[in-house]
Amino acid sequence: MTTTIAKFAHLQIPLEDVVKATNNFHDDNIIGHGGFGPAYKGQLQRSGKLIKIAARRLDRKHGEGDIEFWTEISALSDLKHKNLVSLIGFCNEKGEKIIITTYEVNGSxxxxxxxxxxxxxxxxxxxxxxxxxxxxxxxxxxxxxxxxxxxxxxxxxxxxxxxxxxxxxxxxxxxxxxxxxxxxxxxxxxxxxxxxxxxxxxxxxxxxxxxxxxxxxxxxxxxxxxxxxxxxxxxxxxxxxxxxxxxxxxxxxxxxxxxxxxxxxxxxxxxxxxxxxxxxxxxxxxxxxxxxxxxxxxxxxxxxxxxxxxxxxxxxxxxxxxxxxx
Structure with missing residues (x-):
């Protein structure tokens, strides 16, 4: 797992940035709920640009999800296609596991x-x-x-x-x-x-x-x-x-x-x-x-x-x- 984490180190985004982007995971920013956990919209500063993001926050209630978390990061970091969602990065800090992708304005x-x-x-x-x-x-x-x-x-x-x-x-x-x-x-x-x-x-x-x-x-x-x-x-x-x-x-x-x-x-x-x-x-x-x-x-x-x-x-x-x- 340590090797896996090191491989994706360049995609890590500080928790502080994600919290700021989603207004501390405010309920008004929730755009959906899935098996992984709730998803929040937000705006994140990246490379001098303010971009719209979707942050899927792993629900830790059941103590699971680590495998799914790394599976998605591994898949999206390798796959590039106009009809696939784009991975921006992830947060793996202070017990939080969050996958950050582009925000698609028309939802699902x-x-x-x-x-x-x-x-x-x-x-x-x-x-x-x-x-x-x-x-x-x-x-x-x-x-x-x-x-x-x-x-x-x-x-x-x-x-x-x-x-x-x-x-x-x-x-x-x-x-x-x-x-x-x-x-x-x-x-x-x-x-x-x-x-x-x-x-x-x-x-x-x-x-x-x-x-x-x-x-x-x-x-x-x-x-x-x-x-x-x-x-x-x-x-x-x-x-x-x-x-x-x-x-x-x-x-x-x-x-x-x-x-x-x-x-x-x-x-x-x-x-x-x-x-x-x-x-x-x-x-x-x-x-x-x-x-x-x-x-x-x-x-x-x-x-x-x-x-x-x-x-x-x-x-x-x-x-x-x-x-x-x-």
């Missing part, structure tokens, strides 16, 4: 799922951004390992001022040699309820296809405008509900109402077909990440082409009272 995707202001085109762009992030984690030229995220969900997908994706939440990620990415890594079933790959129970471990399953759930969240898991509801698991409707050709019944008159028929079909294929029971049957990127970019192109056309009068494509623009 989870906060906007049922917002009519988040258009279908924006949702497609977000899905493309997450797909690019996952593809990068799986493989990048010059890197000898891939990364299994294990916590892909709408709360770890952050959005910057331009609604660009910044994937976060690397505290339970696993590095794996590239030639072993398809092999099962023994693991406890850990993650966020509603997004976890059901194959983990059978194989007692994860592969990079476990992230594909979670991503499929996120795609259905974007389509349906609701969270993956809603406690105390009859249909509390979105994955199960979406698969049922897809297989019975009634998926339009659960599509988010405000999206129905925005979607091009092609983009809807591509996105829904892809989401369903990501939820295949067997990981081997799920699409690979490059295919996902290509399909979603194609869906976005169809949508943008439709928007760029001079709009004729609407024609109805009727399927369970679902309105498409054709």
């Amino acid at each position: 995707l989870q906060e906007h799922l049922n917002s009519p202001n988040l258009t279908w085109t924006q949702r497609l762009r977000i899905s493309v951004g997450v797909a690019h992030a996952l593809s990068y984690l799986c493989y990048d030229e010059g890197r000898s390992y891939g990364v299994i995220h294990r916590n892909v969900n709408s709360s770890t997908i952050l959005l910057d001022e331009n609604w660009e994706v910044k994937l976060s939440g690397f505290e339970i990620s696993i590095k794996q040699a590239l030639n072993r990415m398809d092999q099962v890594i023994l693991s406890e079933p850990i993650g966020t309820i509603g997004y976890m790959d059901p194959e983990i129970e059978k194989t007692k471990g994860v592969t990079h296809k476990s992230d594909i399953y979670s991503f499929g759930v996120v795609l259905f969240e974007l389509l349906c405008g609701r969270r993956a898991y809603i406690k105390n509801e009859a249909n509390r698991f979105l994955a199960r509900l979406a698969k049922y409707h897809y297989e019975n050709e009634t998926l339009p019944d659960i599509i988010y109402l405000h999206l129905k008159n925005q979607m091009s028929l092609q983009s809807f079909h591509i996105c829904s077909n892809l989401a369903y294929s990501c939820l295949k029971e067997q990981g081997a049957d799920r699409p690979d990440k490059n295919n996902i990127v290509n399909e979603l970019e194609k869906a976005l192109e169809f949508q943008l082409s439709r928007e760029n056309l001079v709009r004729p009068p609407y024609f109805l494509f009727s399927c369970c009272d679902f309105l498409y623009i054709i």
